[in-house]
Amino acid sequence: MSFVDFLSLGPLITLCAASVIAMLLVAIWRNHRIVYSFAIIAFLMSMTAVIPAIIYIPHPVPPLLVIDEFSLFNTGLILTAGLIILLLSFNYFEEREERKEEYYLLLILATIGALVLVVSRHFMSLFLGLEILSISLYGLIAYLRARARSDEAGIKYLMLAALSSAFLLFGMALVYAFTGHMDFPGIGAALRQAGYLPVSVMAGFGMMLIGVGFKLGVVPFHMWAPDVYEGAPLPVAAFIATISKGAMLVLLIRFYQDIQGNNYPMLWWMVAIIAVASMFAGNWLALTQQNIKRILAYSSIAHMGYILVAFLSGVQTGLEALAFYLVAYFITSIGAFGVVIVMSSSLQDAETMADYKGLFWRYPWVATVFTAMLLSLAGIPLTAGFIGKFYVVMAGVNGHQWFLLFMLAINSVIGLYYYIRLVATMFAVPAPGQQTTVVPALPIAGNITLGILTVLLIGLGVYPTAMMQLIQQMMRILS
């Protein structure tokens, strides 16, 4: 490896080193605050390491990795999201009686997995990144072992992730058997040369889609999502909803672009059916839920469906829309989970509708933030979510995907119902003498983080131009 390789892979190498140091730190001196501070410094350093890498882009590190605008942008996005989740985690774990230090170690490791996915351009690095992410997540999901549901959630994720990895591997083997390549451009070239998509490669792509779809939590591979979100510690649920899904999505885009998936209608239809099914299943199932975590889980399934619509539009605007939607979705999702985190007491998570009844009259600040996040999820103007959805619709119009757009419009209306219901619950005037079950912790750091997220949310909603220009510049290289 050359010096430039090291510089380009800086963010990744920094985090890898940090994970080893963090492990030694925990072994020598077990202290929650120290490990927490160290993890924050590690993330900040890794984010700084993105800057020197910019000079050398695009810089492929053959045969496994590639550093270009697209991967660096997403590296930055993932690291920022990881840092915000980290900031929200301290108080949440401080109040719980398990050993806390390993959490930060596993969080760093899981982020490494996500970063590998973002920069990978080869089946081998794809699989390694995916497995690092999955294996860290097993530990993270079942982290609070004293809780009743954590074991169930962990085992569920373990079983399904292992099964989906098996499908993914089998799919890769089938693709490799025909094309003789494991790097994405090589596969694309081999398929173009063949001029058609043989059944074995089609089956391979289908099986790979199972593995990818599981990580994305799209229908029909979504069964785990509500249970895992409910059983996992809240910061981990936020991590799964954003970083884990985002990294996989980035990889999917890169693969699809490299093999020029738009040339194969069969592939398009497979993804289209998944997208429509995700939108409907996610929104319908969320309608009847009373548990906030489950609502957020189903809502994230539906949002993956929206993102896939942008993905399928087959035009340049679609990729831009996707990247923008991803940013908006990251901010909104972490914000929504962040509210639930600061609202949770040391005894239990604030997860039922009843905990939020009349919240506005008790804690106006938290209620306002939550309202902003929910409106953004619903796609109401002045929020980042609206611009994201608008961008997706624009991409759909450019690509003439009228059917998908029609489905998206119907689902936005269905989705509106349960977001607004939640908002209405918060603004309901509480009956006199009513007792609330959960006494919120409301840590200062958490509140500041939520404030930053809200500013970002409104900022992107009112003035999206800067972000759009950045994304347009970045996406030019992918076409």
Place this chain on the structure above:
Amino acid sequence: MMGLTFYIAAAIAVIATVMVITRYNIMHALLYLVVSLLAVAVVLYLYGAPFIAALEVIVYAGAIMVLLIFFVMMLNLGKESAIQEQQWLKPRIWIFPSLLCLVLLGELVFLISQNHQPPSAIKVVDPKAVGMALFGPYMAAVELTGILLMAGIVGAYHLGRQKEKTLHRFLEN
């Protein structure tokens, strides 16, 4: 002739794997799993990958399986486990897997005595080339595998720790 040896080995792999998932007793399942892995190793040898075949035997059938079997045996200690082990290792339990193994051994001996050469289209990769690839262009993959193992160890350490009776910090003093 090579086709026949392949079909026999493949059939053994399929039969053994079916037996793995239909056994009620985990020890019996593990025995068949070893046979299944050995059969796959023979197939690999047949197709000109002797190095991978050896790795399959050493790593999977050897290290990982032995670890699993030890793990299961260590879970139930005491006199009961001795009786249990006797029950596990009744002749009718181990005879069928051994028969399958014997067939595989026969195949292997036959292949070696025939001075078996893989089809000319296949390029045999020797251990040196594998090592050069792993520590040359694919070094990043090796390092990432290390990170993967670390994630596994840390996760297992945390989840596997004995649950101690912990008090909330407000209740400690």
